[in-house]
Amino acid sequence: MTVKKGNASVRGASVKMSRRKFMGTAASVAAAGTITGFPNIVQAADPLRTIGLGVSIINEIQGKAAKDLGFKIRGQALGYGALFGKTLNQNDQYDVSECYYDMFDVMIPSGVFQAIDTHRIKDWDKISDLTKTGMLTPGSSIGQGDAPVRQIWVDKDGKRAKGPSRYISGLPGWHNADSLGYNPDDTGRPIESWAELFHSDFKGRVALLNIPQVGAMDAAMGMEALGLIKFGDKGDMTRKEIDVLIDFLIVKKKEGHFRAFWETFGQSVNLMVSGEVALQSMWSPAVTAVNAEGVPCIYASPKEGMRGWHGAITISKKATGKRLDQAYEYLNWWISGWAGAFVARQGYYMSTPANTKKHLPADEWDFWYEGKPAAKELPDPFGSPLINKGQVRDGGSYEQRFKKIAVWNSVMTENDYLVKRWTEFLTAN
Amino acid sequence: MSDASKTHHTGLIGSQPKPVDGLQRAKIAHTEEGFPTAWLITPATIWLILFLVIPLISIIIFSFWENTPGGLIPAFSFEFYGEYFYTEGFFDPDADRFLLPSVFIRTLGSTIYFTLVTMFLCLIVGYPIAYFLAMQVQAFKWQLALFLLCMVPFWTSYLIRAVAWLPMLGRRGLINQALLGMGIVDKPVSFLFYSEFGYTMALVQIYVVLGIGPIFFSLAKIDKAILEAALDMGATPFQIFREIIGPMSLPGVAIGMIFIFVVIMGEFATAVVVYGGKTSTAGTVILNYYGIANYPFAAVNALMLMLAMVIGIVVILRIVDIRKEL
Structure with a gap:
């Protein structure tokens, strides 16, 4: 059970948090937005304040950083919505925000971050080309949507800059590529395309992720793979495209195609373990958690490519003086290797693979990054056994996985319209 | 209740507490x-x-603020109220959305629908339980014990119970295993869970106790001597219920229904866990907009939900004048 718990903290916990805290924080978040004139007096003993999702805000990580760096760090794990809102509306309430490149179409113009000077990032040259050129290895495809390379470069003032620059919007952190998880006993065949999401064989046995921005993208991958529509940019759909997509989904929903829509990590695991669904959009650590329950579950590598997402560590514009120096120290620590090894055991990759490799025993590196069979039983980040001897990571090696990212998580220009139509999809019966 | 029937009752009731005297x-x-x-x-x-x-x-x-790419801006804008009520094509006879209420109004409508259905079922299920406790169980100690037994489900988080229904009602759950085993069906039925049936069943199960409590208390308050007097005067059990028990328990029914109404109107977790998120409630819409940091629109939705709840409570109170009845 501890195996699952370790994994469950990855993303599920954070989403649940947002639900629980919703009523309380909704007002306070917005209220604090009104009070911006207060001076931000920093005491030497005050901890460095960092916010993020449960993926990166984990006691072990911030605790180890504080120990290594010699100053206090206070991490606050939020749900996606709360993180988005706090980062945007309360940049005097954090020094570092561990957020995601798909938020940057909103965050960069709002000017809540300060530009990060790469000259102050010690291991800048060790950061892979995935975020610098968009291609992890030469010949990879960049992918549609908010690819990190489209969001990373800014000028000294934090405004968008074309092409490589000395300044960046956020320091590349942990990342992964998601696709479909399926139970091979139930599907009866390997799943090799997003089109299978809508195949009538699986009617009533399919689940989608109920986060409109991401769920719509998974559905769009499926619809495009079926040849029903060709999206200009799945990461930035037009109203017309959103209409076509949602109308299609409503028809499918009325046919009874969907078994459920999940919102948290735990729900997706539950749906698969209980046999309710045969096939669903899924996060990769959830597949590991399903396997840990003894239920077969495979992470598909669709021929159309996967959907990528990438964490970015940012510094608030309000951080100055000693606090700013500490923020830089914390950023440098994040990519120096220990944290990379920690998140690797949850199935996430780090922007500085060479540093991660130094902190990861060879067996674990081979399994998580090289896609080789586990030479022995491997642990999760908290030391409990997670991977059985001989197990192979679905989706192959890090390079294979990121060679073909079809689309990156994005917040579209028409986001409000998408959310409205998604609500209509959920209400349709 | 009309004044006439009231007088009628007073005539029957010899043992009503006397009005408070001067001293x-x-x-x-x-x-x-x-x-x-x-x-x-x-x-x-x-x-x-x-x-x-x-x-x-x-x-x-x-709810009047503006939501810009640069964050929230204090303003006095009705933009999001317009968004709530108006749908493009509403006034256009050629559009397929002609005279179709906005998705937000429809969602609020479906929330009200599920709430009313649940209230009705809770009344049908809850009233007999309350009646049994108050009228059939004689000893106070047993009444208390059985009433506490009704509360047992509240001892655990209802989300835990909701999760526990899956092994019962799911595709591989007990009921399906039994149906398959007896050869009644040849493949698992899926309407039991992640369905409207499952959702309504869950809401009733979770919230019926909120109705039982107040109904039980108002029934328990009825003086048994009145009932005996009615029997002595030749009233049939149906007459006794229609003339005495029913009217006298109305305040409890109203309070119970208000509890259930208020709680279910704000529901969002059960829709996610038991209905598999396959419906939107007014609550989930608020959450969705909170999730994309559109606080003004979340606020508009919250206020409209509140307005609907206030109207609902007023309607219930119009039907039953609780002050008068107590």
Whole structure:
């Protein structure tokens, strides 16, 4: 059970948090937005304040950083919505925000971050080309949507800059590529395309992720793979495209195609373990958690490519003086290797693979990054056994996985319209 | 209840508590004067002002703000109210959305629908239980024990119970195993869970106790002597229920229904866990917009939900005048 718990903290916990805290924080978040004139007096003993999702805000990580760096760090794990809102509306309430490149179409113009000077990032040259050129290895495809390379470069003032620059919007952190998880006993065949999401064989046995921005993208991958529509940019759909997509989904929903829509990590695991669904959009650590329950579950590598997402560590514009120096120290620590090894055991990759490799025993590196069979039983980040001897990571090696990212998580220009139509999809019966 | 029937009852009721006489009234007044009653409500008042009134006012204020790419801007804009009520093509006879209420109004409508269905079922299921406890169980100790038994489900988080239904109602659950085993079906039925059936069943199961409590208390208050008197005068059990028990338990029914109404209107977790998120409730819409940091629109949705709830409560109170009945 501890195996699952370790994994469950990855993303599920954070989403649940947002639900629980919703009523309380909704007002306070917005209220604090009104009070911006207060001076931000920093005491030497005050901890460095960092916010993020449960993926990166984990006691072990911030605790180890504080120990290594010699100053206090206070991490606050939020749900996606709360993180988005706090980062945007309360940049005097954090020094570092561990957020995601798909938020940057909103965050960069709002000017809540300060530009990060790469000259102050010690291991800048060790950061892979995935975020610098968009291609992890030469010949990879960049992918549609908010690819990190489209969001990373800014000028000294934090405004968008074309092409490589000395300044960046956020320091590349942990990342992964998601696709479909399926139970091979139930599907009866390997799943090799997003089109299978809508195949009538699986009617009533399919689940989608109920986060409109991401769920719509998974559905769009499926619809495009079926040849029903060709999206200009799945990461930035037009109203017309959103209409076509949602109308299609409503028809499918009325046919009874969907078994459920999940919102948290735990729900997706539950749906698969209980046999309710045969096939669903899924996060990769959830597949590991399903396997840990003894239920077969495979992470598909669709021929159309996967959907990528990438964490970015940012510094608030309000951080100055000693606090700013500490923020830089914390950023440098994040990519120096220990944290990379920690998140690797949850199935996430780090922007500085060479540093991660130094902190990861060879067996674990081979399994998580090289896609080789586990030479022995491997642990999760908290030391409990997670991977059985001989197990192979679905989706192959890090390079294979990121060679073909079809689309990156994005917040579209028409986001409000998408959310409205998604609500209509959920209400349709 | 009409005044006529009221008089009728008073005629029957010989053992009604006597009106407070002059001496007693003076005593009560004295106690009130001698005891600083205003101080008693101070903590609650401060609590409510801090955590209800002020947040409520801020929600009203936010609902007029603008949500720009650069963040929230204080303003007095009706943009999001327009968004709530108006759908493109509403006035266009050629559009497929001609005269179709906005998705937000439809969602609120479906929330009200599920709430009413659940209230109705809770009444049908809950009333007999309350009646049994109050009228059939004689010993007070047993009444109390059985009533506490009704509360047992509240001892665990209902989300835990909701999760526990899956092994019962799911595709591989007990019921499906039994149906398959007996050869009644040849493949698992899926309407039991992640379905409208499952959702309504769950809501009734979770909230029926909120109805049983108040109905039980108002039934227990009925003086048994009145019922005996009615029997002696030749009333049939149906007449007794229609003329005495029914009307006298109405306040409990109303209070119970208000509890259920208020709680289910704000529901969002059960729709996610038991209905598999396959429906939107007014609550999930608020969450969705909170999730994309569109606080003004979340606030508008919250206020409309609140308005619907206030209207609902007023309607219930119009049907039953609780003050008069108590």
